[in-house]
Amino acid sequence: MGDKRIPQIPLPTLKRLPVYYQYLTRQARKGVTDISCASIAKAMGLVAVQVRKDLQLTGAVGRPKTGYRLKELLEALERTLGYDNKTEMFLVGVGSLGKALLHYRRFGDYNIGIAAAFDVSEDVIGTEIDGKPVLPFRKFPSLCRRLHVKFGIICVPAEAAQEVANIMVSSGIEAIWNFAPITLELPDMVIVHNENLTASLSILLKKYKTQHTGSERE
Amino acid sequence: MGDKRIPQIPLPTLKRLPVYYQYLTRQARKGVTDISCASIAKAMGLVAVQVRKDLQLTGAVGRPKTGYRLKELLEALERTLGYDNKTEMFLVGVGSLGKALLHYRRFGDYNIGIAAAFDVSEDVIGTEIDGKPVLPFRKFPSLCRRLHVKFGIICVPAEAAQEVANIMVSSGIEAIWNFAPITLELPDMVIVHNENLTASLSILLKKYKTQHTGSERE
DNA sequence: TAGATTGTTAATCGATTAACAATC
DNA sequence: TAGATTGTTAATCGATTAACAATC
Numbered sequence: 268m269g270d271k272r273i274p275q276i277p278l279p280t281l282k283r284l285p286v287y288y289q290y291l292t293r294q295a296r297k298g299v300t301d302i303s304c305a306s307i308a309k310a311m312g313l314v315a316v317q318v319r320k321d322l323q324l325t326g327a328v329g330r331p332k333t334g335y336r337l338k339e340l341l342e343a344l345e346r347t348l349g350y351d352n353k354t355e356m357f358l359v360g361v362g363s364l365g366k367a368l369l370h371y372r373r374f375g376d377y378n379i380g381i382a383a384a385f386d387v388s389e390d391v392i393g394t395e396i397d398g399k400p401v402l403p404f405r406k407f408p409s410l411c412r413r414l415h416v417k418f419g420i421i422c423v424p425a426e427a428a429q430e431v432a433n434i435m436v437s438s439g440i441e442a443i444w445n446f447a448p449i450t451l452e453l454p455d456m457v458i459v460h461n462e463n464l465t466a467s468l469s470i471l472l473k474k475y476k477t478q479h480t481g482s483e484r485e
Numbered sequence: 486m487g488d489k490r491i492p493q494i495p496l497p498t499l500k501r502l503p504v505y506y507q508y509l510t511r512q513a514r515k516g517v518t519d520i521s522c523a524s525i526a527k528a529m530g531l532v533a534v535q536v537r538k539d540l541q542l543t544g545a546v547g548r549p550k551t552g553y554r555l556k557e558l559l560e561a562l563e564r565t566l567g568y569d570n571k572t573e574m575f576l577v578g579v580g581s582l583g584k585a586l587l588h589y590r591r592f593g594d595y596n597i598g599i600a601a602a603f604d605v606s607e608d609v610i611g612t613e614i615d616g617k618p619v620l621p622f623r624k625f626p627s628l629c630r631r632l633h634v635k636f637g638i639i640c641v642p643a644e645a646a647q648e649v650a651n652i653m654v655s656s657g658i659e660a661i662w663n664f665a666p667i668t669l670e671l672p673d674m675v676i677v678h679n680e681n682l683t684a685s686l687s688i689l690l691k692k693y694k695t696q697h698t699g700s701e702r703e
Numbered sequence: 704t705a706g707a708t709t710g711t712t713a714a715t716c717g718a719t720t721a722a723c724a725a726t727c
Numbered sequence: 728t729a730g731a732t733t734g735t736t737a738a739t740c741g742a743t744t745a746a747c748a749a750t751c
Contacts, residue, residue, distance in 0.1 A: 279718065281691055285684035289666045293643075303732065311668050316720065319733070331727045331732045348687050349694040367585035373666070373683050379690070417693070425511075442693040444686060448507045448591070450529050458696060460689035462682070465591050466503035468662060469566050471678035472597070473499055475635070475660040476567040478676060497742065521708065534744065537709070549708045549751045 276347070280321045286311065287321070288344045292376075295337050303334035354379045357411060357440070359431050360422035361386040361401050364446060368420065369396040382416060404431075408438040417441045425449045432459075494565070498539045504529065505539070506562045510594075513555050521552030572597045575629060575658070577649050578640035579604040579619050582664060586638065587614040600634060622649075629656040639663045 276284075290310055294302060304315040304322070311318070322335070327343035329335040345351045358365055361384050369384055385404040386392060394401050402410070410416075419440040423431050428447030435443060442458040445451055448466070451459055494502075508528055512520060522533040522540070529536070540553070545561035547553040563569045576583055579602050587602055603622040604610060612619050620628070628634075637658040641649050646665030653661060660676040663669055666684070669677055 275695070276691070277718070278688075281688055282684070284691075285687035286666075286668070286681065288687075289681075289684070290668070293667075305732080314720075315732090317718095320719085320735095323734075329733055331725075331734090332730080333727080334732070347691070349690045350687075354690060363585040363588035367581040368682075370581035371682070374686065377683060377687065377690075379686065418689070441697075442689055444689050448504075449511075450504070450508070456696070458689060458692045460685065460692070462685055463504065463507075464586075464589070464680070465595060466500070466507070467678065467680055468592065468597065469503035469506075469568075469595065470499055471636070471660055471662050471676060472567045472572060472595075473494070473502075473565070474676045474678070477493070478674070479659075495742070523708080532744075533708090535742095538711095538743085541710075547709055549710090549749075550706080551751080552708065 276324050280324055283311075283313075283321055284325070284344060284348060287318070288341070288348065288350075291337060291341055291344070295341060300337055301333050301335065302337050302340070304329070306334075348377075350377045350379075352378065354418060355382040355414070355416050356380065356418040356420055356444075357382060357407065357416050357435075358384040358420040358422060359386070359404060359407065359435070360424075360427075360446075361388070361391045361396070362422060362424075365420075365422035366396055368422065369399055372397075381420070382414065383410065407434060411435075411438040411440060415439070419443045421445045421447055423447060494542050498542055501529075501531075501539055502543070502562060502566060505536070506559070506566065506568075509555060509559055509562070513559060518555050519551050519553065520555050520558070522547070524552075566595075568595045568597075570596065572636060573600040573632070573634050574598065574636040574638055574662075575600060575625065575634050575653075576602040576638040576640060577604070577622060577625065577653070578642075578645075578664075579606070579609045579614070580640060580642075583638075583640035584614055586640065587617055590615075599638070600632065601628065625652060626656040629653070629658060633657070635659045637661045639665055641665060643667045 287307060290307065304318040308315040308318045322340065325343040325347040327335055327340045356379065358368060358381050365384060369381055374380065381399055384396065384399055384401045385407050386401055387404045391401045392403050417440060419435040421428050421431055421443060425447045428445065428449055429451060432443060432451045432453055436453055436457055441456070443451065444460050444462060446462045448463050453459060505525060508525065509520070522536040526533040526536045540558065543561040543565040545553055545558050574597065576586060576599050583602060587599060592598065599617055602614065602617055602619045603625050604619055605622045609619045610621050635658060637653040639646050639649055639661060643665045646663065646667055647669060650661060650669045650671055654671055654675055659674070661669070662678050662680060664680045666681050671677060
């Protein structure tokens with residue numbers, strides 16, 4: 268009652284796990300079969316203890332002297348991150364960013380797919396992007412319910428984002444990847460993850476300025 | 486000596502500041518002139534003390550009872566985040582993501598611009614995207630030095646990213662926004678900010694799965 | 704003056720790091 | 728056995744939150 272479900276995995280760890288996964292798949296492709304925390308940490312610019320603690324949360328077990336079986340480790344990460352089940356998403360807003368995401372092939376490696384895209388502009392409706400149909404947005408609710416899609420991607424301008432989000436949620440969407448630079452107001456059960464490119468770029472900018480002007484005062 | 490320059494602003498705060506800024510510019514456009522931490526916090530899903538502490542780091546001062554002058558607050562944020570000086574960037578890799586970034590107009594609001602784009606493919610070289618020329622990558626070093634560009638954006642495939650980064654750095658680039666899903670190995674003075682879309686999507690996926698299967702065990 | 708809100712110091716919380724034991 | 732590496736408990740560090748004083 269009033270259960271604010273706390274994720275077992277702390278957010279900082281959760282942010283690192285997919286990056287480990289990406290690195291480890293690359294190592295696996297190179298033929299590596301066993302790997303130690305120290306070598307993962309080195310490649311990632313972290314310390315070994317942190318990697319070990321993080322991996323512990325996936326349930327993976329390593330062996331003294333040789334480290335982790337890479338295959339087991341990848342499986343543990345796949346289970347933890349949910350790559351072991353297919354995830355279908357609907358994307359709304361086929362502007363340049365929406366198109367870029369529709370073209371992005373890498374999601375498939377994680378068992379994630381964009382099933383269809385939606386827009387209100389006649390210019391894009393009816394087209395196909397990388398094999399995915401672009402449909403009129405008014406068809407979103409019925410299709411969403413019919414196909415039981417739970418994940419939505421918002422790539423519309425900021426002004427339209429809240430309205431699109433509302434329609435998504437009333438259509439059964441339970442998790443939203445939001446590229447519009449606004450804070451969506453939605454029921455608590457809906458999971459929102461914001462991707463704010465400008466905000467992210469600002470961080471780089473500030474880090475640079477800090478380093479290059481940081482010593483004039485103190 | 487051995488000065489590992491510590492940023493005055495803690496990273497969690499630095500991540501929130503641009504989001505405040507975006508919200509505040511929208512409020513300013515609506516005609517709001519004074520604003521309290523409480524109202525900012527509410528719109529952002531945070532608590533007022535946190536907002537106040539964050540804003541303190543920008544040097545902005547508020548007044549009891551009425552809060553902050555919105556105009557002053559925006560100026561303080563602009564100074565803190567470096568929006569008050571023009572920043573020019575070079576982008577490498579004109580695939581779908583690179584194109585999306587070239588089309589993205591919002592950067593201009595922050596005094597950030599992409600001066601030119603580079604690629605090795607004849608298909609895109611010589612074209613213009615949103616007024617920005619796409620040039621052969623071999624011209625990167627000379628142009629970069631000539632124009633004193635310090636910011637680079639990497640939108641090439643993972644396999645090519647390290648090499649592109651190396652060339653960037655040897656051409657005078659000092660800060661890199663990296664969209665390739667690998668950890669770049671570069672000199673310490675170079676600032677790297679990774680934008681890992683797949684990793685980010687994984688976080689949403691995991692949060693969803695945690696909430697929707699989290700109660701079966703405990 | 705009373706009330707709202709900022710500014711600031713102290714307490715809490717959680718993640719990272721250090722230290723060390725266990726084990727192949 | 729010696730050495731490398733995992734696993735785990737304790738110490739540290741830093742950010743968030745709470746409490747309260749200052750002020751318009």
